Amino acid sequence: RKEVEQDPGPFNVPEGATVAFNCTYSNSASQSFFWYRQDCRKEPKLLMSVYSSGNEDGRITAQLNSASQYISLLIRDSKLSDSATYLCVVNTNNNDMRFGAGTRLTVKP
Amino acid sequence: IAGITQAPTSQILAAGRRMTLRCTQDMRHNAMYWYRQDLGLGLRLIHYSNTAGTTGKGEVPDGYSVSRANTDDFPLTLASAVPSQTSVYFCASSSQGANEQFFGPGTRLTVL
Numbered sequence: 001r002k003e004v005e006q007d008p009g010p011f012n013v014p015e016g017a018t019v020a021f022n023c024t025y026s027n028s029a030s031q032s033f034f035w036y037r038q039d040c041r042k043e044p045k046l047l048m049s050v051y052s053s054g055n056e057d058g059r060i061t062a063q064l065n066s067a068s069q070y071i072s073l074l075i076r077d078s079k080l081s082d083s084a085t086y087l088c089v090v091n092t093n094n095n096d097m098r099f100g101a102g103t104r105l106t107v108k109p
Numbered sequence: 110i111a112g113i114t115q116a117p118t119s120q121i122l123a124a125g126r127r128m129t130l131r132c133t134q135d136m137r138h139n140a141m142y143w144y145r146q147d148l149g150l151g152l153r154l155i156h157y158s159n160t161a162g163t164t165g166k167g168e169v170p171d172g173y174s175v176s177r178a179n180t181d182d183f184p185l186t187l188a189s190a191v192p193s194q195t196s197v198y199f200c201a202s203s204s205q206g207a208n209e210q211f212f213g214p215g216t217r218l219t220v221l
Contacts, residue, residue: 004151032208034208034209042214042215043199043213043214043215044115044152044199044212045212046209046210049208049209071208076149087151088150091208096154097142097154097208097210099151099152099153100151101145101149101151102151
């Protein structure tokens with residue numbers, strides 16, 4: 001079993017839709033959690049950190065459920081520019097960031 | 110330069126050849142990392158360095174070596190390339206104690 005698992009998708013949604021991704025992790029000692037965004041043929045970039053209290057940035061909300069060992073990402077009112085691959089990242093210590101394989105999102109007009 | 114750069118952008122290499130991928134950052138970050146990204150597997154850590162003069166092994170270190178002679182540079186060397194090392198290689202850096210990692214643009218390596 002992979003340490004960090006994501007549904008690879010693809011998720012194809014119309015503009016304006018709400019879409020949610022989940023990610024599960026197996027290491028209960030994991031300490032910090034992130035969502036990164038990766039555009040086609042580009043490098044990953046930090047989208048947001050994830051906390052059990054939730055983290056919201058405009059149309060995007062991330063949430064951690066440490067008891068069930070999963071994190072979620074919710075995108076409301078999807079835009080064409082949201083099309084990308086979203087990487088779930090779990091950190092056990094500073095040198096052990098584990099990346100999920102990514103969930104691909106395509107927002108269509 | 111601003112941020113983190115990698116060279117070359119892409120390379121086709123014959124099996125058995127030696128290759129060094131270059132990575133340079135100007136953010137004075139203490140920690141640097143090398144990852145490979147393969148379809149369906151996500152990014153996997155090859156080697157890391159917490160500070161100049163120290164290095165450590167990641168999840169998939171075999172066939173690769175690194176050095177960290179100074180803060181800015183973190184080259185990755187394939188001593189004798191094999192086709193299974195065909196991948197996209199990303200270098201990253203972070204401030205010591207911080208979790209956010211900043212990535213370079215990547216090097217696409219094909220080993221034939």
